[in-house]
Amino acid sequence: MSLSANAAIGRPRLFDEEAVLAKLTALFWRQGYSQTSMTEIVKISGVHKPSLYRTFGTKEELFAIVLRRYLAERIGMFTALIEQAGPGIGGVHRFLELFEGDAISERGRDGCLMVMASNELRGSLAGYDFSADYRRQMGEQIRILLARALPEAVPELIQARTDLLVTYLLGLQVVLRSGADAEEIHRYFHAVHVTADTW
């Protein structure tokens, strides 16, 4: 399902949609939605305004596209980290370590675009409740991690642990975006390591 209906007819597009969306994702992620102007978007993307509007629609529609793309990418990252972490309770600790590595990176300090957009747009945009979608898909991934880590636990307990971890991770993104230093960030990771030890 491409954005352009018929790619063969007419003058060929000089820019790559995916590359532009990747750049704009980073831009929105850094600055937020309403604090990013179309002028900046034109500058960063290298695509002139009428082309942007023809391709992606209004600023709001463009941001919705960015959000859907980011959501899939983000969940993919969770899947990869959980895969890499392995089974057992050690897998939970390894997952947290991998997550911390990403968190203290340059991009990690921007927090999570979903959390940022949830706060700015109250979780939905143009009728699409992206925030609920994000929590649900994130929960599914965390549940996989915990089900493999705690094979003897009943589903209700797995769910409670999952809900705790999801909420914790959302809060962590708030901290990351707020400019906390590596020491404070590590304290928060330490806290959940300690908690996971009782599981």
Place this chain on the structure above:
Amino acid sequence: MSLSANAAIGRPRLFDEEAVLAKLTALFWRQGYSQTSMTEIVKISGVHKPSLYRTFGTKEELFAIVLRRYLAERIGMFTALIEQAGPGIGGVHRFLELFEGDAISERGRDGCLMVMASNELRGSLAGYDFSADYRRQMGEQIRILLARALPEAVPELIQARTDLLVTYLLGLQVVLRSGADAEEIHRYFHAVHVTADTW
């Protein structure tokens, strides 16, 4: 420390600063900083623009005043809830119940102004790192709650539990602002009740 240097000389002010700040806090809290215009601020406050600028400075300075005021009020709420919750591990559960009552209220659905502003302004405004201030003061309150709840725990453990709860509560505000329904909100509270039972 009043905002007006000399209250006696000149025409008396027709509006109450505190009442105006309370209204504007609610407005910023609902809409966010950059999505709230000076025109709206004039309309809600009933104070004309030049008076606002004379009294509170620029929009940015006004918001800084709102943030400091809100921070004190918010920490006061934590203090009150913790006082009301009482000692022992039961105090933690009661604190959470009281907090949930506030969370599912109309205002609770707006989340926390500090969390919202942290996401929008990356934790600081005009050189004031309000976000770090908030986490520190919030941590102090939670530590009091947990120290009374777990009198036999070593300080390191109290600190770890505190850091977990602080991060969890920040994440919860993200969920609240995103428009989650009461059932989902209750699930997240249940998750931390289950965790607190192992303390």
Place this chain on the structure above:
DNA sequence: GGACTTTGTTACTGAGAGGTACCAAATCCT
């Protein structure tokens, strides 16, 4: 080659943003 279609580029629009100049009104001090 010529009709058709889509894209790149420039210039522009109306609306709304944050912020202020200016003057009348209301108080205090002498």
Place this chain on the structure above:
DNA sequence: AGGATTTGGTACCTCTCAGTAACAAAGTCC
């Protein structure tokens, strides 16, 4: 009473915002 000082209120400023009209350029199809 009259200057001094502060506030209320109207009208205005400049700048930037999202969005678009119009036309040239670059392709496909017949």
